[in-house]
Amino acid sequence: MIFLNNLYAIFRKELESYLLSPFFYIIAAFFWLIAGFFFWFILNNLIQNVAQIEQQGGLTAGVDLASEFLNSYFNVIISLLLVMLPALSMGLYSEERKRGTLELLSTSPITNWLVALGKLLSVVAIFTILWLPLVIYQIIAFSASQPPIEIGVVLLANAGVFLFATAVLSLGMFISSLSEHAILAYILTFIVVVIFWSLDILSNSVGAPLSDLLSYLSLFKGYTPFLSGMLKTDTVFLFLSYIIAGIFLTTQSIEALRK
Amino acid sequence: MIEVEHLQKIYGSTVAISDVHFSVAKGEILGFLGPNGAGKTTTMRILSGYIPATAGTARIVGFDVHEDSMQVRRHIGYLPENPPLYEHMSVESYLHFVANIKGIAAGDRQLAVTSALKKTGLADKAKVIIAKLSKGYRQRVGLAQAIVHSPEVIILDEPTVGLDPKQILEVRNLIKGLGGEHTVLLSSHILPEVSMTCDRVTIVNQGTVITTDKPENLMDQLLPVNIYKLLVEGDVYSIKSTLESLDGVNKVDIIPVGSRFSLEIFSSDKYDHLAKDLAKVVINSGLDLYEMNHNRPTLEEVFLKLTTQEQ
Numbered sequence: 225m226i227f228l229n230n231l232y233a234i235f236r237k238e239l240e241s242y243l244l245s246p247f248f249y250i251i252a253a254f255f256w257l258i259a260g261f262f263f264w265f266i267l268n269n270l271i272q273n274v275a276q277i278e279q280q281g282g283l284t285a286g287v288d289l290a291s292e293f294l295n296s297y298f299n300v301i302i303s304l305l306l307v308m309l310p311a312l313s314m315g316l317y318s319e320e321r322k323r324g325t326l327e328l329l330s331t332s333p334i335t336n337w338l339v340a341l342g343k344l345l346s347v348v349a350i351f352t353i354l355w356l357p358l359v360i361y362q363i364i365a366f367s368a369s370q371p372p373i374e375i376g377v378v379l380l381a382n383a384g385v386f387l388f389a390t391a392v393l394s395l396g397m398f399i400s401s402l403s404e405h406a407i408l409a410y411i412l413t414f415i416v417v418v419i420f421w422s423l424d425i426l427s428n429s430v431g432a433p434l435s436d437l438l439s440y441l442s443l444f445k446g447y448t449p450f451l452s453g454m455l456k457t458d459t460v461f462l463f464l465s466y467i468i469a470g471i472f473l474t475t476q477s478i479e480a481l482r483k
Numbered sequence: 484m485i486e487v488e489h490l491q492k493i494y495g496s497t498v499a500i501s502d503v504h505f506s507v508a509k510g511e512i513l514g515f516l517g518p519n520g521a522g523k524t525t526t527m528r529i530l531s532g533y534i535p536a537t538a539g540t541a542r543i544v545g546f547d548v549h550e551d552s553m554q555v556r557r558h559i560g561y562l563p564e565n566p567p568l569y570e571h572m573s574v575e576s577y578l579h580f581v582a583n584i585k586g587i588a589a590g591d592r593q594l595a596v597t598s599a600l601k602k603t604g605l606a607d608k609a610k611v612i613i614a615k616l617s618k619g620y621r622q623r624v625g626l627a628q629a630i631v632h633s634p635e636v637i638i639l640d641e642p643t644v645g646l647d648p649k650q651i652l653e654v655r656n657l658i659k660g661l662g663g664e665h666t667v668l669l670s671s672h673i674l675p676e677v678s679m680t681c682d683r684v685t686i687v688n689q690g691t692v693i694t695t696d697k698p699e700n701l702m703d704q705l706l707p708v709n710i711y712k713l714l715v716e717g718d719v720y721s722i723k724s725t726l727e728s729l730d731g732v733n734k735v736d737i738i739p740v741g742s743r744f745s746l747e748i749f750s751s752d753k754y755d756h757l758a759k760d761l762a763k764v765v766i767n768s769g770l771d772l773y774e775m776n777h778n779r780p781t782l783e784e785v786f787l788k789l790t791t792q793e794q
């Protein structure tokens with residue numbers, strides 16, 4: 225019980241520090257603006273394209289506009305997340321290190337695991353807040369879809385984004401625990417995530433069995449099945465591994481600080 | 484309550500503390516006195532469980548600070564050198580947060596926070612955002628977080644640093660009030676401060692304990708009755724050992740002054756007959772004596788002498 229109590233305290237403290245910081249609102253404004261623009265832009269483009277083909281009489285069978293849109297839009301959004309997520313995680317530990325508050329956490333009767341978990345939950349909650357308007361856009365757009373889109377496909381795509389974001393934030397939290405400088409954490413996280421993102425491209429240039437491993441670890445390869453409506457347990461497992469690895473590495477790096 | 488034996492901490496090739504030992508009884512206030520860099524913060528960080536020692540043991544309330552760190556953390560309140568404050572929080576919500584992670588049950592938190600606010604004189608600042616507080620108030624918030632869970636042992640690293648004289652007085656009185664109920668270890672580099680607030684004082688220098696005693700005994704122990712200052716010309720180094728062997732001489736310092744030398748001789752002898760013996764040694768050795776006087780040093784001067792490295 226006291227465990228949950230402590231976890232909630234860490235979670236709440238972090239959440240407050242995001243919501244009271246102007247930085248969060250700047251990120252939110254940019255994210256909503258760009259994500260909203262692309263939502264309109266891609267949807268409009270698709271509709272016009274289809275209309276054009278239809279006019280020329282080239283359309284013989286029906287087009288699954290909804291699925292097509294989902295695919296293009298989420299691919300754009302993922303690129304946007306690659307830039308935004310490191311900004312959310314960069315201060316998680318670096319700020320505590322800079323301000324000396326890590327000394328308070330490290331000398332209180334709570335474990336490093338609990339602190340890391342509380343912090344991750346809070347930043348995931350922040351991401352969820354940022355993501356929420358996009359869910360509303362989807363509901364509006366897909367409710368007008370004819371033929372109706374399978375709700376499961378949409379849910380799965382969103383779940384994929386959620387898992388992907390949590391994995392990136394978990395890695396970002398670990399990188400944030402490595403230094404006192406938030407900006408350094410941002411740059412490093414961005415580089416690391418881009419590398420993990422494009423591991424399957426890298427894997428083409430090395431021989432087996434390394435290429436198989438790299439290809440499996442690729443965040444991109446793990447993410448794409450979610451867009452095509454397929455729930456593959458191994459990709460879910462991949463993301464969960466990233467999340468747990470991030471938390472584990474964070475606790476180890478904080479432990480190593482106390483030498 | 485606190486037992487420290489042969490504590491040692493080495494960072495790479497730097498020895499932060501080489502042999503620290505002391506013990507603090509229940510309800511006692513122990514002052515940890517030494518110049519900056521003496522190893523005070525390192526010792527306190529080891530006690531709080533923030534860093535492990537290289538060698539030696541430290542126990543708080545019977546628990547080893549490293550082996551049973553979680554147990555120890557439940558029993559201590561710790562104010563690091565820089566108060567660990569979350570600036571975006573109000574004083575009250577910050578203390579609620581600390582009370583929570585220190586393991587105070589939800590139902591008891593409000594009472595604990597109110598009491599800590601009252602003890603540290605922060606009651607009227609409860610709703611103020613910490614970022615807007617002055618340095619003195621921040622230090623008090625730091626103190627409040629160290630006592631909010633009413634720990635048996637309170638460790639305070641330089642609690643009065645950066646405060647104005649009025650605030651220093653208030654904080655000192657606050658610490659004095661903590662004694663009896665709590666066991667307090669407090670560090671400082673200011674001698675009068677610890678001699679006024681503490682039951683006993685441990686003097687550390689360069690990572691080792693020089694002495695531990697009650698403040699009043701410390702004065703007797705450390706204060707030589709006389710310091711003789713002689714201005715001499717000639718080979719003073721040849722007579723240093725002769726002077727040191729004289730009855731009542733504790734310490735001889737030689738400070739070059741132009742072509743001459745100032746000899747500072749510390750003596751615990753209560754009478755002034757050492758003066759003629761010193762003069763005789765100088766004259767009989769064929770050195771020229773230009774000036775001679777003696778006076779009683781202040782406590783600060785002795786402390787400085789004890790803790791300043793001789794080169």
